[in-house]
Amino acid sequence: MLDYIIVGFGLSGLSFVERLEKEGKTYIVFEDGSQKSSRVAGGLYNPVILKRFTAAWQAVEQLEKAVPFYQSIEAKLNKKLIFPLPIYRRFNSVEEQNTWFEACDKPVLERFLSANLLTNSNTGLDIPYHFGEVKGTGRIDIQQMLSLYLQYIDTKESLKKEVFEYDQLQIEKEYVVYKGFQARHIVFCEGFGVKNNPFFNYLPLVGNKGEYLIIKSEKLKLNEAVKSSVFIIPLRNDLYKVGATYNNKDKTPEITTEAKEELQKKLNTVLRAPYEVVDQVSGIRPTVRDRRPLLGTHPVHKNVHILNGLGSRGILIGPTVGEHLFNFIEQGTPLEPSISIERFKELR
Ligand SMILES: Cc1cc2nc3c(=O)[nH]c(=O)nc-3n(C[C@H](O)[C@H](O)[C@H](O)COP(=O)(O)OP(=O)(O)OC[C@H]3O[C@@H](n4cnc5c(N)ncnc54)[C@H](O)[C@@H]3O)c2cc1C
Structure with missing residues (x-):
């Protein structure tokens, strides 16, 4: 008898599995490569919304958990994965610079937004005004992290690189059985792939x-x-990675010429240095109608759970919600109403 079956190994699957490892639980992961959101992500962790200069939802608390979380994965996989990286916000007007100064004085933002505006010295860029610097930000090499972590769990014989077939899941009162694997719980972490999941596809995951x-x-x-x-x-x-686009109509996995043209048009307004496009990637962010994660237990099957809805900020949100779901399942610690799937019970 295993403790857990995990379906999907993007940032949400990784957040939960790492928690299981810390708690000494046994598990098997099913991963079929059908969704690419985590693998194509920019990898930035940044608690500030750079359109409005406000803090993202619970981002400062999440950042405090996330950095040590990824540091411990670095140590476990023996590979550098975190690259501190300041973000320079290009201002489009003097008004925007003034709004930045106002934001610098807000208690929650003052440690992230530098009040000293920077003058551009890079001839490859077209910067009509100043830059504002966001500090304490960085990039995680998510692709490398996921692929090394998968290798690690593969060597423990805890990985099945295959499609999880929902109709093969047998649910008993105290455990579940899937193709010969018996486990106390199953946690679905399929990102946008949850649309195919008959247990949770009632949830308003937009994508x-x-x-x-x-x-x-x-x-x-x-x-x-x-x-x-x-x-x-x-x-x-x-x-360099340039992007990304936001499209909530097209749910196909393929790259598009529309996105390429849109990104090049925007890039050409800021870049003076010559460049060539060498690749293009796409993925579907698991966004939710109310922009909050989806955590909880199936209304009927008490050993069937979900961890999803990480939206456009999976790096920061993942470690916090992975811990919340674990404590909810193992210790009965209540989930905050804003992240619990109970808020959508009328849709069942
Ligand atoms: C272009 C782009 C840029 C982004 N940039 C950033 C960024 O800079 N910073 C940031 O924090 N976030 C960023 N994000 C958001 C972030 O990538 C998401 O929040 C995160 O990837 C969600 O992770 P997930 O594990 O829930 O979903 P996914 O990454 O989609 O993972 C789900 C996994 O489940 C597997 N799966 C699904 N169904 C099945 C099945 N039936 N059987 C087996 N396996 C299955 C899939 O193959 C997949 O690996 C970006 C997203 C995109 C698309």
Whole structure:
């Protein structure tokens, strides 16, 4: 008898599995590669909403949990995965600069927003006003982290690289059985893939498609992420991620020429250095109608659970909600109403 079956290994699956590891629980993971949100993400952790200069929902508390969480994964996998990276917000007007100064004085933001505006010295960029610097931010190499973590659980023989077939799940009162694996609980962490899940597809997960371009620019030489109408995120070897788009109509996994054109148009307003597009990626963010995560237990089956709805900020939210769901299942610690699936009980 295992403790858990986990379906899906993006940022939500990883957050829960890491909690299981810390608590000495046994598990098996099913992962079929059907969703790409975590694997294509920009990897930025940033508690500030850069459109309005406000703090994102519970982001400061989440950041305090997230950094040590990823540090302990770095140590476990013996690989550098966290890259501190300031974000430079390009201002479009003097009014915007003034709004920034007002935000700098707000108690929750003062440690993140620098009151010293920066003048651009990079000839590869077109910056008509100043930059505002966001501090305490960084990038996680999510792709590397997920792939190394999957290798790690594979060596423990705790990974099945296959589609989870919902109709094969047998649910008993005290345990579940799936293709010969018996476990006390099952947790679904499928991101947008939950749309195919008959236990939880009543939940209002909307989904928002995001695409990035990967560009190469030898002349740009950026050491920080620049945010204008798009993000330019330095990777390595003169490569940069540019994006992302937000599209809540198209739910197909393919990359599109519309997104490429939109991103290049925006990029061309800020980039003077020559560049070439070398790749394009896309994924569907698991966004929810009310922009909050989805955690909880199936209304009828007490050993069937969900961890989803990480939206566009999975890096920060994941470690906190992984812990909340674990404490809820194992210790009965109540979930905050704003993240519990109970808030959608009228949709069942
Ligand atoms: C373009 C883009 C940029 C982003 N940038 C950032 C960023 O910079 N910072 C940030 O914090 N967040 C970012 N995000 C958001 C972040 O990626 C999401 O919050 C996060 O990926 C959600 O993780 P998840 O594990 O819930 O979903 P997913 O990553 O979609 O993972 C679900 C997993 O379940 C698997 N699965 C599904 N169904 C089944 C099944 N039946 N059987 C087996 N396996 C199954 C899928 O293959 C997948 O691996 C971005 C997202 C996108 C799309």
